[in-house]
Amino acid sequence: MRSPPLSSARVIECLKSLGLTKYEALVYIALLKVVSATASEIHEISTVPRASVYPVLDQLQEKKLVSVARSTPKRFAALSPEEGVAIMMNRIECDAADAREILSSIHRERISHEQSSEELIWNVYGTDNIRRKLIDIITTASHEIRIIAHPQIISPEIIGILADMAERADVEIVTHQWESGNKGKLRVYVKKHPEMPRELDQVKDLMAGGICIVDNRRVLVILGTGSEDAVALFSESEGFIRFFLRYYNLIVDWAKKPE
Numbered sequence: 561m562r563s564p565p566l567s568s569a570r571v572i573e574c575l576k577s578l579g580l581t582k583y584e585a586l587v588y589i590a591l592l593k594v595v596s597a598t599a600s601e602i603h604e605i606s607t608v609p610r611a612s613v614y615p616v617l618d619q620l621q622e623k624k625l626v627s628v629a630r631s632t633p634k635r636f637a638a639l640s641p642e643e644g645v646a647i648m649m650n651r652i653e654c655d656a657a658d659a660r661e662i663l664s665s666i667h668r669e670r671i672s673h674e675q676s677s678e679e680l681i682w683n684v685y686g687t688d689n690i691r692r693k694l695i696d697i698i699t700t701a702s703h704e705i706r707i708i709a710h711p712q713i714i715s716p717e718i719i720g721i722l723a724d725m726a727e728r729a730d731v732e733i734v735t736h737q738w739e740s741g742n743k744g745k746l747r748v749y750v751k752k753h754p755e756m757p758r759e760l761d762q763v764k765d766l767m768a769g770g771i772c773i774v775d776n777r778r779v780l781v782i783l784g785t786g787s788e789d790a791v792a793l794f795s796e797s798e799g800f801i802r803f804f805l806r807y808y809n810l811i812v813d814w815a816k817k818p819e
Contacts, residue, residue: 578648579623583608583616588625591638598633623647681800684792687712690782693794694772695721701729701774708734708811709770713782722746734815749815771804779804 568589575585583606590606591597599617603610617636620626625644629635638644684693691713698705698721705725707714714722714733719740722731726745733748769782769790779801784790795801 575648578645579651580648581616581619583612584620584623584625587613587616588620588638588644591626591636592641596629596635596637598635600633602636623651680797681793681795684780684794685790687790690780690790690792691715691718693792694718694780694782697772697774697778697780697794698722698725700778701725703729704773704775705729705731706773706808706812707732707770708808709772709782711735711737711739713770716740719746732812734811749812751815771808773801773805773808776801776805 571589572582572585575588576582580588586606586608587602590602590608593605594601597605599613600610602608602617603613606613608616617626617628621628624647625639627637627639629637639647684690694713695718698718705722707722714735722733723744723746725731731746733746735748735750736752738748738750769784769792771782772780778794778796780792780794781804782790782792793800
């Protein structure tokens with residue numbers, strides 16, 4: 561037994577899912593009922609408002625679903641359902657392929673950004689290795705170097721490099737002891753550490769260290785000053801940098817206050 565024909569409302573919904581508007585669907589269905597028709601006849605068959613018939617016919621011609629005979633008055637005819645649906649399906653497939661390509665590009669860009677900004681934190685062990693890493697990052701600075709450091713970390717060699725870098729970058733240093741004489745273009749704040757409780761006296765060297773922030777893009781956090789027990793964390797992670805920038809600003813504000 562054959563299935564009952566689809567209702568008119570259902571056909572219109574199907575055509576709308578294939579990319580037609582309601583009026584385009586009504587006009588296309590109307591033209592399938594006749595060999596050809598004028599705009600006035602289409603208005604009568606389709607019930608589409610007379611003023612909308614010509615714009616709708618233009619749209620259907622653009623979609624290659626309707627042909628026109630250059631008679632007077634013009635007569636219009638619909639492509640067969642097989643041809644018409646094939647054209648609409650092909651348009652949907654092309655649109656889907658374009659959408660997939662564009663969306664995939666957007667998605668790849670997001671994944672690439674996530675991978676490039678991964679929260680990677682690197683460990684550096686030993687004072688010598690930390691000094692080498694410190695030299696490595698300060699020599700890449702383009703506009704700003706901010707340092708809080710124990711005197712054992714900022715060796716004469718590092719101070720010399722910082723002095724050279726101060727010719728092209730703003731260099732700010734907070735330390736509790738400065739014995740290098742002329743500061744040149746270096747902005748140095750010497751601030752004694754607060755007295756520590758006696759019970760912590762044995763670990764104060766371990767707690768010594770510092771922070772170096774370069775161009776607000778790289779940060780080296782140092783803990784300890786012993787040749788073996790010193791450790792540093794290096795990262796270009798935005799969150800890591802933001803946290804230590806706040807800490808640095810607190811320390812600098814304290815260091816700038818008069819005794």
